[in-house]
Amino acid sequence: MDDDEAVTRSLAGDLDAYEVLVTRYSMVAHRTASFLGAGDEAEDVVQEAFVKAFRHLAGFRRDAAFKPWLLRIVANETHNLTRSRGRRADLTLRLESEPGRARGPYEPEDPEGVALATDSRTRLLDAVRTLPEREREAVTCRYLLQLSEAETAEVLGVRLGTVKSRTFRGLRRLREEVGRDLLG
Amino acid sequence: MTSSDDDRFGRFADLEADLRALGEALEVPAPPPADVARAVRTRLAEPVVRVRRAPRRLTALVAVFLVALIAVTPQGRAAVVTMLRFAGVEISVGGPGPLPTGVPRPLPDERRVTLDEARQAARFPIAMPSALGDPSDIRIADGGRVVTLLWPGLRLDEFDGTLEVVFRKDLGEPWPLQVSGVNGWWIRQPHAVSYVPRHGGAPREERVAGPTLIWQRDTGDVNVGMRLECEDYQEALRIARSVR
Numbered sequence: 001m002d003d004d005e006a007v008t009r010s011l012a013g014d015l016d017a018y019e020v021l022v023t024r025y026s027m028v029a030h031r032t033a034s035f036l037g038a039g040d041e042a043e044d045v046v047q048e049a050f051v052k053a054f055r056h057l058a059g060f061r062r063d064a065a066f067k068p069w070l071l072r073i074v075a076n077e078t079h080n081l082t083r084s085r086g087r088r089a090d091l092t093l094r095l096e097s098e099p100g101r102a103r104g105p106y107e108p109e110d111p112e113g114v115a116l117a118t119d120s121r122t123r124l125l126d127a128v129r130t131l132p133e134r135e136r137e138a139v140t141c142r143y144l145l146q147l148s149e150a151e152t153a154e155v156l157g158v159r160l161g162t163v164k165s166r167t168f169r170g171l172r173r174l175r176e177e178v179g180r181d182l183l184g
Numbered sequence: 185m186t187s188s189d190d191d192r193f194g195r196f197a198d199l200e201a202d203l204r205a206l207g208e209a210l211e212v213p214a215p216p217p218a219d220v221a222r223a224v225r226t227r228l229a230e231p232v233v234r235v236r237r238a239p240r241r242l243t244a245l246v247a248v249f250l251v252a253l254i255a256v257t258p259q260g261r262a263a264v265v266t267m268l269r270f271a272g273v274e275i276s277v278g279g280p281g282p283l284p285t286g287v288p289r290p291l292p293d294e295r296r297v298t299l300d301e302a303r304q305a306a307r308f309p310i311a312m313p314s315a316l317g318d319p320s321d322i323r324i325a326d327g328g329r330v331v332t333l334l335w336p337g338l339r340l341d342e343f344d345g346t347l348e349v350v351f352r353k354d355l356g357e358p359w360p361l362q363v364s365g366v367n368g369w370w371i372r373q374p375h376a377v378s379y380v381p382r383h384g385g386a387p388r389e390e391r392v393a394g395p396t397l398i399w400q401r402d403t404g405d406v407n408v409g410m411r412l413e414c415e416d417y418q419e420a421l422r423i424a425r426s427v428r
Contacts, residue, residue, distance in 0.1 A: 022225075
């Protein structure tokens with residue numbers, strides 16, 4: 001069942017069809033909430049977003065893609081959460097290859113290589129964390145979540161040109177922060 | 185992407201690749217998708233609650249105004265109540281509707297301010313319709329949550345709103361008209377308006393409003409709900425489109 005059919009059936013009240021959509025986009029929804037600052041409340045945010053998405057499905061433009069539409073709701077829920085708690089949206093994330101954690105299947109085996117890769121990623125993550133919020137959101141959507149510029153524009157509710165300029169400024173700042181020695 | 189964009193971003197190709205790799209290396213704890221689907225389904229299967237609960241943490245900003253359309257339900261037919269939530273407005277269609285007592289009461293902590301004061305105190309950027317001149321009166325209420333601009337015969341409320349349209353399928357009559365040009369809804373008939381205070385509690389300020397256009401402005405940071413009371417649909421659209 002493709003998204004379009006699942007949406008059509010969901011609109012007719014078919015909860016089985018909606019389960020297909022939830023299952024399909026659960027992971028990216030959790031990643032989005034988490035990367036945009038929901039922290040350990042990402043699960044609540046995602047569940048709330050899926051419930052809202054179902055109830056707002058009639059407002060979904062049928063010629064549009066479901067994923068960015070859903071992720072925008074996730075982003076808004078995350079934003080409401082961080083704003084209501086009066087805290088800065090932060091990236092509370094862990095690298096899989098942090099010391100003491102099991103090595104992933106595709107990571108290099110030599111300990112020195114692992115340490116170097118982990119170190120540079122940690123520095124890059126720290127640099128992303130310190131970006132101004134708008135640039136951080138754009139960089140997060142474009143690269144950490146690997147969304148297109150158009151998808152990013154929809155998720156963040158800004159124009160395409162705004163995505164381009166915020167991403168560009170973010171990249172420029174990151175380059176200054178992490179330094180050329182690290183990135184070659 | 186244009187070629188100049190390619191050039192501009194080309195300098196950062198290595199950094200872009202590193203960021204993508206970083207995203208893939210980041211661990212996000214998430215329950216199995218099937219569990220999420222089951223939990224969502226359980227919540228969706230819950231009966232619709234007609235009376236709003238006290239706002240929960242995540243939904244506190246959702247329902248700002250409660251608009252109940254006075255039903256034109258044929259006698260003897262069971263009323264089917266439909267709720268519509270949009271841009272911080274919750275619309276109930278088909279229910280009996282409250283009987284407005286008529287005397288408008290001010291919103292919580294409502295006070296008269298200058299435009300500059302309103303801009304400083306509001307929790308969102310205030311937009312002005314260029315189709316109209318300076319408002320004759322400006323009010324702010326409930327801790328900067330609602331700003332009301334008044335012109336003779338016109339009332340524009342701006343408030344914290346949310347993006348999404350809520351829709352339930354058991355339609356009653358009459359149903360508001362969806363306005364795609366401004367992404368909003370036009371309520372053509374007189375209806376009762378209640379205000380739902382920020383910290384929850386019973387809706388207040390029930391009064392009868394005339395025809396109203398409800399739409400949403402997306403400022404990038406906040407979705408601002410807008411409701412314009414205006415007798416004429418074309419005039420309301422013209423004003424809404426002129427909002428900057």
